[in-house]
Amino acid sequence: MTRRWLFADQLGPHFLDAPDQPVLLIESQAVFRRRRFHRQKAHLVLSALRHRAAELGDQARFARSSTYAESLPAEDLSVCHPTSRAARAFVLRRPVEMLPPRGFVTGPQDFTAWAAGRTALRLEDFYRDARRRHDVLMDGGEPAGGRWNLDADNREPPPKQRALGVPEAPKIVEDEIDEQVRADLDRWEREDGITFLGHDGPRLFPATRAEALARLRHFVEHRLPTFGRYEDAMLAGDPWMAHSLLSAPLNLGLLDPVEVIHRAEDAYRSGHAPLASVEGFVRQILGWRDFVWHLYWYFEPGYRRANELGAAGRVPPWFADLEADKVDAACLSDVLAGVRDRGWVHHIPRLMVLGNYAMQRGWQPGAMADWFHRAFVDGYEWVMTANVIGMSQFADAGRMSSKPYAGGGAYIDRMSDYCGGCRYDPRKRVGDDACPFTAGYWAFLHRNEPKLRDNHRMRQPLRGLDRLKDLDELVEQETARGSRAP
Numbered sequence: 001m002t003r004r005w006l007f008a009d010q011l012g013p014h015f016l017d018a019p020d021q022p023v024l025l026i027e028s029q030a031v032f033r034r035r036r037f038h039r040q041k042a043h044l045v046l047s048a049l050r051h052r053a054a055e056l057g058d059q060a061r062f063a064r065s066s067t068y069a070e071s072l073p074a075e076d077l078s079v080c081h082p083t084s085r086a087a088r089a090f091v092l093r094r095p096v097e098m099l100p101p102r103g104f105v106t107g108p109q110d111f112t113a114w115a116a117g118r119t120a121l122r123l124e125d126f127y128r129d130a131r132r133r134h135d136v137l138m139d140g141g142e143p144a145g146g147r148w149n150l151d152a153d154n155r156e157p158p159p160k161q162r163a164l165g166v167p168e169a170p171k172i173v174e175d176e177i178d179e180q181v182r183a184d185l186d187r188w189e190r191e192d193g194i195t196f197l198g199h200d201g202p203r204l205f206p207a208t209r210a211e212a213l214a215r216l217r218h219f220v221e222h223r224l225p226t227f228g229r230y231e232d233a234m235l236a237g238d239p240w241m242a243h244s245l246l247s248a249p250l251n252l253g254l255l256d257p258v259e260v261i262h263r264a265e266d267a268y269r270s271g272h273a274p275l276a277s278v279e280g281f282v283r284q285i286l287g288w289r290d291f292v293w294h295l296y297w298y299f300e301p302g303y304r305r306a307n308e309l310g311a312a313g314r315v316p317p318w319f320a321d322l323e324a325d326k327v328d329a330a331c332l333s334d335v336l337a338g339v340r341d342r343g344w345v346h347h348i349p350r351l352m353v354l355g356n357y358a359m360q361r362g363w364q365p366g367a368m369a370d371w372f373h374r375a376f377v378d379g380y381e382w383v384m385t386a387n388v389i390g391m392s393q394f395a396d397a398g399r400m401s402s403k404p405y406a407g408g409g410a411y412i413d414r415m416s417d418y419c420g421g422c423r424y425d426p427r428k429r430v431g432d433d434a435c436p437f438t439a440g441y442w443a444f445l446h447r448n449e450p451k452l453r454d455n456h457r458m459r460q461p462l463r464g465l466d467r468l469k470d471l472d473e474l475v476e477q478e479t480a481r482g483s484r485a486p
Contacts, residue, residue: 003061005072005079005096007087008049009380010253012209015080015102023060025053026071032194035370039185039196040204040343041377046181047207048252054177055208072096083293084381085301103253104290105261106130111294121295121400124149127287136286137265137279144268145275149283153276154228157415162237164230167222169245170214172203197375198322198340205248205344205377212249219244220263220273228277232348234416236334243346244281247378250289257285284347295386295400304366306389308397309448311362315371316483319358322375329436329486330422331412332357343377350376351405352412355392359406360440361483362447365395403457406444409435424486430470430477436486442468443478 003022006015013019027049032042053062063071072094081101082088091098101108114129115121128148131137137144188194206212226242235241249255264281267273318326322340327333335349345354350372358368369388373379390396394404409426413419419426424435429442445452445465452458465471 002076002078002097003073005077006052006253007079007082008045009083009251010080010103011048011052012103012253012256014256015253020059023056024073024077025049025056025060025062026068027062027064028066028068028071029064029188029192029194030067032188032196033192035374036195036197037374038198038339038343038377039200040198041374041379042185042196043178043181043200043203044205044207044248044343044377045252046184047178047203048254050177050181051208086381103250103256104293105134105257105286106290106294108294108297111290111298115294115298120398120402121298122402123287123291123400126291127283130286130290134286136261137268137275137282144279150228150276150279154280155232156229158230158233158235158417162235162417164226164235164238164241166226166242167218169223169240170211170218172206172211174203178203178207198343201341204342205245206254207252209254212246212254215245215249216255216260216263219246220267224264224267224277224281225273226277228274228280231280232415234331234346234348234353234412234418236330236417239338239342239345241346245344248344250285251378251380251383257289261286292386293382295390296382299386299399303396304369304385304389306396307365308395309359309362309393309451311359311364311393311395313361313363313483315358315363315367316485318485320371323485326485328423330424331416331418331437332486334418339375343375348415351392352407352415355388356405356407357437357440359393359404360437360444362444363483365389365393368393397451398455403455404444404448404452406441407437408441409438412437429468430474434477436481439474439478439481442471442474446471446475 001018001021003024004016005024016023027046053060061073065071068090078097078099079091080099082091110133114126131143182200189196206215223242223244227244230241233241246255246260250257250260261282264278268275268278317323319336322336324333324337324340327336331353335345335353338345338349355368365388369384372384372388373381386400390400391405394401409419409424413426423433425433426435426438428434429439442465445462449462449465453462468474
């Protein structure tokens with residue numbers, strides 16, 4: 001049987017054709033020389049790769065080298081379609097059999113057939129097609145419960161208490177492999193000039209399939225029933241809330257998304273979890289995760305350079321280096337600290353705090369996509385390209401998202417508990433205590449009005465500019481603020 005070369009994000013059994021197939025695993029130090037990744041992300045990836053090698057034992061050939069090319073053996077190899085353009089190009093230059101991609105639900109040909117002839121690609125349309133195609137949460141030809149999308153039931157603001165009170169996810173118990181990974185990373189920093197973002201800490205996410213399955217079981221049993229209602233809410237004292245924490249093991253290939261979706265649907269069918277929670281979660285996996293994967297390959301390679309709003313600002317060092325203590329704005333400081341300390345925050349802080357702030361200030365979209373890729377434990381190029389370029393920064397002028405996800409302090413005040421103790425007032429847009437998100441929202445609309453005026457979803461917000469008697473003062477204030485920490 002041909003030896004299967006597994007990249008470090010292809011570590012589950014579904015990437016093999018048989019349980020006893022010979023395997024090649026390569027740990028390349030060059031990956032960490034090229035980019036400055038979060039320390040906890042580097043630890044997680046190396047730990048997962050080394051744990052998989054230890055599990056496979058003599059079945060695997062495990063090579064640790066400076067580059068991939070140094071460790072490719074002179075024997076027949078096959079590999080599942082890699083998850084980045086650079087990796088695919090590397091494979092195509094070698095005598096390696098490249099198989100179709102695995103680790104996603106909808107196949108490339110099905111996505112291409114769905115996308116053909118469409119002037120705009122929208123998640124909701126793709127998601128409905130995927131539900132039908134894969135018979136997920138369907139009752140005959142109709143969606144379970146009679147509605148495709150239960151977002152309206154999943155937008156509750158956070159409860160008054162500082163935590164949801166759901167059981168915590170199972171703790172990760174580090175072992176000697178983790179100990180060696182940490183020692184190696186210390187040595188790389190000390191002797192090889194490799195640097196990392198963020199703080200080191202205990203490993204927080206699964207590095208083995210057994211750990212990932214334990215997280216999946218615990219989420220479905222204890223957290224999924226509460227997930228839906230508060231999936232868009234933020235709590236300073238509860239960064240995890242009822243989120244699944246499965247994105248990292250999914251993106252390492254430790255879990256097959258099909259098994260994750262089926263477990264969630266079974267929870268609904270058995271009456272264990274409400275439809276709104278299950279539908280919201282399934283939309284994240286079957287819908288959004290597959291959608292951004294396919295867009296990465298469907299859009300042209302130059303899509304990553306899209307910048308239709310002409311955002312030219314550099315990402316400032318305080319943001320890029322996760323210097324949360326330099327930030328007074330409570331929401332932004334706490335979210336940056338979460339990335340610094342955990343390499344993870346959930347999707348609403350990513351979109352409506354980090355991405356929203358960057359878009360308001362006009363920072364370069366490609367630089368933001370690269371930052372998200374490096375700073376998050378679940379970040380990969382395919383994950384962040386459409387998520388950041390298209391959705392978060394609206395740099396593609398609507399090819400995959402119908403409007404900019406810009407919001408002021410009122411949104412953050414409604415959906416979080418950040419504003420009560422903040423030195424800034426979400427109701428104020430001008431003055432020493434003016435909320436930087438509120439002021440930034442109006443400055444963003446003013447700066448981009450010519451490019452947004454034909455977007456029907458932006459007509460009402462743009463009309464609001466005419467009612468601002470202090471617009472000139474606001475623009476002057478935000479220009480003076482520049483890129484300094486708020």
